[in-house]
Amino acid sequence: MRSVTFEVVAECPHTRARAGLLHTPHGTIETPVFMPVGTQATVKGLTQRDLAEDLDVKILLANTYHLFIRPGHELIQKMGGLHRFMSWPNAILTDSGGFQVFSLSGLRKIHEHGVVFQSHLDGDLHTFTPESTVDVQLAYGSDILMVLDECPEYPVSHEYARESMQRTVRWAREANDHFRRRMETSPTGHALFPIVQGSMFPDLRRECARALLDLDTDGYAIGGLSVGEPRPMSLEMTEATEDVLPRDRPRYDMGVGMPAELPEYVARGIDMMDCVLPSRNARNGYLFTSEGRVIIKHARYRDDERPLDPNCQCYTCQRYSRAYLRHLFQAGEILYAVLATRHNIRRYLDIMRGIRHAIISNSFPDYLKCVRAASSEAV
Amino acid sequence: MRSVTFEVVAECPHTRARAGLLHTPHGTIETPVFMPVGTQATVKGLTQRDLAEDLDVKILLANTYHLFIRPGHELIQKMGGLHRFMSWPNAILTDSGGFQVFSLSGLRKIHEHGVVFQSHLDGDLHTFTPESTVDVQLAYGSDILMVLDECPEYPVSHEYARESMQRTVRWAREANDHFRRRMETSPTGHALFPIVQGSMFPDLRRECARALLDLDTDGYAIGGLSVGEPRPMSLEMTEATEDVLPRDRPRYDMGVGMPAELPEYVARGIDMMDCVLPSRNARNGYLFTSEGRVIIKHARYRDDERPLDPNCQCYTCQRYSRAYLRHLFQAGEILYAVLATRHNIRRYLDIMRGIRHAIISNSFPDYLKCVRAASSEAV
Numbered sequence: 096m097r098s099v100t101f102e103v104v105a106e107c108p109h110t111r112a113r114a115g116l117l118h119t120p121h122g123t124i125e126t127p128v129f130m131p132v133g134t135q136a137t138v139k140g141l142t143q144r145d146l147a148e149d150l151d152v153k154i155l156l157a158n159t160y161h162l163f164i165r166p167g168h169e170l171i172q173k174m175g176g177l178h179r180f181m182s183w184p185n186a187i188l189t190d191s192g193g194f195q196v197f198s199l200s201g202l203r204k205i206h207e208h209g210v211v212f213q214s215h216l217d218g219d220l221h222t223f224t225p226e227s228t229v230d231v232q233l234a235y236g237s238d239i240l241m242v243l244d245e246c247p248e249y250p251v252s253h254e255y256a257r258e259s260m261q262r263t264v265r266w267a268r269e270a271n272d273h274f275r276r277r278m279e280t281s282p283t284g285h286a287l288f289p290i291v292q293g294s295m296f297p298d299l300r301r302e303c304a305r306a307l308l309d310l311d312t313d314g315y316a317i318g319g320l321s322v323g324e325p326r327p328m329s330l331e332m333t334e335a336t337e338d339v340l341p342r343d344r345p346r347y348d349m350g351v352g353m354p355a356e357l358p359e360y361v362a363r364g365i366d367m368m369d370c371v372l373p374s375r376n377a378r379n380g381y382l383f384t385s386e387g388r389v390i391i392k393h394a395r396y397r398d399d400e401r402p403l404d405p406n407c408q409c410y411t412c413q414r415y416s417r418a419y420l421r422h423l424f425q426a427g428e429i430l431y432a433v434l435a436t437r438h439n440i441r442r443y444l445d446i447m448r449g450i451r452h453a454i455i456s457n458s459f460p461d462y463l464k465c466v467r468a469a470s471s472e473a474v
Numbered sequence: 475m476r477s478v479t480f481e482v483v484a485e486c487p488h489t490r491a492r493a494g495l496l497h498t499p500h501g502t503i504e505t506p507v508f509m510p511v512g513t514q515a516t517v518k519g520l521t522q523r524d525l526a527e528d529l530d531v532k533i534l535l536a537n538t539y540h541l542f543i544r545p546g547h548e549l550i551q552k553m554g555g556l557h558r559f560m561s562w563p564n565a566i567l568t569d570s571g572g573f574q575v576f577s578l579s580g581l582r583k584i585h586e587h588g589v590v591f592q593s594h595l596d597g598d599l600h601t602f603t604p605e606s607t608v609d610v611q612l613a614y615g616s617d618i619l620m621v622l623d624e625c626p627e628y629p630v631s632h633e634y635a636r637e638s639m640q641r642t643v644r645w646a647r648e649a650n651d652h653f654r655r656r657m658e659t660s661p662t663g664h665a666l667f668p669i670v671q672g673s674m675f676p677d678l679r680r681e682c683a684r685a686l687l688d689l690d691t692d693g694y695a696i697g698g699l700s701v702g703e704p705r706p707m708s709l710e711m712t713e714a715t716e717d718v719l720p721r722d723r724p725r726y727d728m729g730v731g732m733p734a735e736l737p738e739y740v741a742r743g744i745d746m747m748d749c750v751l752p753s754r755n756a757r758n759g760y761l762f763t764s765e766g767r768v769i770i771k772h773a774r775y776r777d778d779e780r781p782l783d784p785n786c787q788c789y790t791c792q793r794y795s796r797a798y799l800r801h802l803f804q805a806g807e808i809l810y811a812v813l814a815t816r817h818n819i820r821r822y823l824d825i826m827r828g829i830r831h832a833i834i835s836n837s838f839p840d841y842l843k844c845v846r847a848a849s850s851e852a853v
Contacts, residue, residue, distance in 0.1 A: 135801075135802075135805045135807060136798075136801065137802060137807050137808075137809040139807065139808050139809070140808040140809065140812070141809070142789070142809065142812060142813070143793065144789065144793070165801070165804065165805060166776070166797075166801045166804070170776065170777060170797070173777055174777065174779060174795065174797050174798075175779075180795070180797070180798055180801075181798060182793045182794055182795075182798065397545070397549065398549060398552055398553065400553060400554075410521070410523065414522065414523070414561045415561055416553065416559070416561075418545075418549070418553050418559070419515075419553075419559055419560060419561065422514075422515065422544070422545045422559075423514075423516060425544065425545070426514045426516075426544060428514060428516050428518065429516075429518050429519040429808060429811055429812070430516040430518070430519065430520070430521065432808055433519070433521060433808070433812065434521070
C-alpha cells in the first residue's frame with residue numbers, strides 16, 4: 096500500500112505535458128505544481144495562514160541540510176515533527192541535503208558511503224549517509240523524502256559524471272532499502288524519491304534513470320540542474336529521461352525555473368517544481384507580473400499609482416500601489432518583503448494553474464506558443 | 475465645527491482616569507488608546523490588514539520627519555495623501571518632526587522661527603518652521619497634526635528649559651494661526667494639537683499648558699518625556715499639568731511607555747499614547763506577555779511547545795510555539811519579526827482594552843493595584 100500515489104487526469108496529445116493529482120498523507124495536490132521553498136521551516140516573509148489560506152499552497156519544500164544544522168532533527172522530532180513544529184497543515188517535501196552540502200559547505204569529503212561536511216554556520220563536522228538522511232527526514236515527518244545524491248558542479252568530465260552518477264545510484268539503493276525497512280514499522284506514511292543525475296550527459300542521465308527504475312519508488316526527481324549550465328541544456332537533460340521514467344509516477348525537476356520556463360518543463364513531462372526565485376527575487380526588488388518583470392527600485396515607479404500587476408488577485412495587488420511598494424523597498428521595510436513575496440509566489444501559482452487548465456482544456460500547445468512568443472518579445 | 479471631538483464616557487472617581495470616544499474624520503476611537511507607530515508609513519512587519527482586521531487598530535502614528543525625508547510630502551500628496559498611499563482606512567496622527575530633528579539629525583540649528591537640520595539619510599539641509607510642518611502634515615492628510623516643538627535633551631538648566639518652552643509656545647501659536655487659515659479653505663477636516671514642554675520642571679510645564687489653553691485646540695499633547703529621565707519623573711511631569719489641561723479635550727502623552735506604565739499614565743488623565751517599544755522590542759527578541767517578559771533567545775524556550783502567551787488570542791499565540799518562534803529568531807527569519815510584532819502590539823492593545831473596561835466598570839483602582847503588585851514582584 097503506497098502512501099503517496101499519483102493519478103494522471105489529462106494528457107496533452109502534442110507534448111509530454113500531463114495534469115494529475117498527487118495524493119499524500121497531508122492532502123491531495125493538483126499537478127503540475129510549483130512548491131514554494133521554506134528553507135528553514137518558513138517561506139521567508141509569509142505566515143502559514145498566508146500560504147495555506149490566501150495562496151492555497153498545498154505543498155511546501157523544506158531543506159534537510161538547513162534544518163539539520165539548525166534547529167536539528169532531534170528537536171523537530173521532539174516537537175512532533177515538522178508539520179507540527181511549523182504549524183503547517185498541508186504536505187511537505189524535503190530535499191536530501193545533497194545540493195546544500197555541495198553548494199554551501201566550506202569543506203566536504205565524499206567517500207563511498209556518504210559525505211563528511213562542515214556546517215556553514217559554525218564549522219562543525221557532520222556526516223550524511225544514504226541511511227542517515229532518510230532517518231533525518233523521517234524525524235521531520237516529511238511526506239516526500241529525497242535520497243542523498245551527489246550534485247556535481249558544472250562542467251565536469253564524462254568520466255567524473257559517470258563515477259558520480261553511479262555513486263548516486265548506489266546511494267539511492269541503500270537509502271531505499273533502509274527506507275523500506277523503516278516503513279515496515281512506521282505508523283505514518285511517507286514516500287522516498289530517488290534523483291536522476293548524470294551532469295549534462297544525456298547517455299548518463301538515461302543510464303541513471305534506468306537504474307533507478309528497479310527501485311520502483313513512488314516518484315522520481317531530476318537533480319543536478321540549475322548549477323550554471325545554459326538553460327537549453329537544462330531542458331535537454333529533462334527531456335533525456337522523459338521516456339525512461341514511468342508515466343504513472345510523478346516527476347519532480349529540482350530547483351527550476353524562471354516563469355517562462357515553467358511550461359517548458361511541463362511540456363517535457365514534469366509534474367513538480369520548486370525554486371527560490373520567486374521569493375528571493377521578490378526580496379531583491381525583482382517582481383514577476385503578467386505583463387513582464389518589474390524592477391521596483393526604478394524611478395519610473397516612484398509615483399505609479401497602479402497595482403504591481405493589474406491582472407493579479409493577490410493581496411498586494413488588490414491593495415497597494417507600485418509607488419508604495421517602491422517606497423517600502425527604498426526604505427528597507429519588512430513589509431516590502433512580505434508584500435513582494437506574496438505577489439511573486441502568487442504569480443508562480445497562477446502560472447501553474449494556467450498551465451494545468453490549458454492541459455485539461457486541451458489547449459496546452461497554444462498556451463506554450465503564446466508564452467514562447469511573449470518571452471521572445473521580452474528578449 | 476470641530477473635525478476631531480472628544481466625549482468622556484466614564485470617569486474613575488478615585489484617579490484621573492477616564493474612558494472616552496475620540497471622533498475623527500477616519501472613524502471613532504475608544505480611549506484610552508495605544509497608537510502603534512508606523513514610522514515610514516508602515517508598522518514594521520505588519521500588513522494594513524493585520525492591523526485593521528486582526529488587531530482592530532483604529533489609529534496609527536506616522537513620523538512627519540521620516541516621511542518628509544523619504545518619500546517626501548509632495549509625493550504623498552500627489553498619491554492622494556497618506557491614507558491612500560499606505561492604504562490605511564482608519565485614523566492617522568502625525569508627530570511634528572521635532573523629536574526626530576532633535577534626536578536623529580546630525581546637525582541642527584534652532585532659530586527663532588524654526589530649525590535648520592541635516593537629513594540623517596543624505597546630509598541634505600532642510601528647514602522646519604511652525605507653518606511648514608503644518609503644511610507638510612496637511613499634505614499627508616493626517617487626521618491629527620502636531621505643532622513643531624523643541625524637545626530639549628535631559629537634563630537642561632531651568633533657564634534653558636524656560637527659554638525653549640517659550641519658543642515652543644510661540645511656535646504653537648504661529649502653527650495654530652497658520653492651521654486655522656488653512657482650514658478656512660480646506661475641504662477635509664483635521665485637528666492640530668500643541669505640545670506641552672518644560673523639561674523636568676513642573677512650574678514650566680504648568681506655565682506652558684496655561685499658555686497653550688488660549689489656543690483652544692481640539693486636544694493637547696505632552697512631549698519631551700522618555701528622553702532619559704528616571705521614570706517617576708515622567709509620571710510627575712504628566713501629573714503636573716493634569717488639572718490645567720481642559721477635561722473635555724483628549725490628552726496625548728508622546729512616546730510612552732512600558733506595559734506596567736500604561737495604566738499609570740491613564741491614572742494621571744492621559745487618553746492617548748504611542749511608543750515604539752512593542753514593535754522594536756519584538757524585533758529584538760523581547761516579548762511582552764500576560765505572565766511577564768519572554769526573552770525568546772533563551773535556551774529554556776528551545777523545546778517549549780507552549781504558546782508565547784497562553785492567555786493571548788493573537789494569531790501568533792493561537793498557532794505557534796515558543797520553540798518555533800525561538801528557531802525563527804535564531805535563524806534571523808522575517809517571519810519572526812512578523813509574528814513577534816503581531817503579538818506585542820496585540821498585548822499593548824489588550825492592556826488598553828483592560829484599562830478601559832476597568833474604568834467603565836468602576837474597578838480601575840483595583841486594576842491599578844494589581845498591576846503595581848505584579849510589577850513590584852517582577853522587580
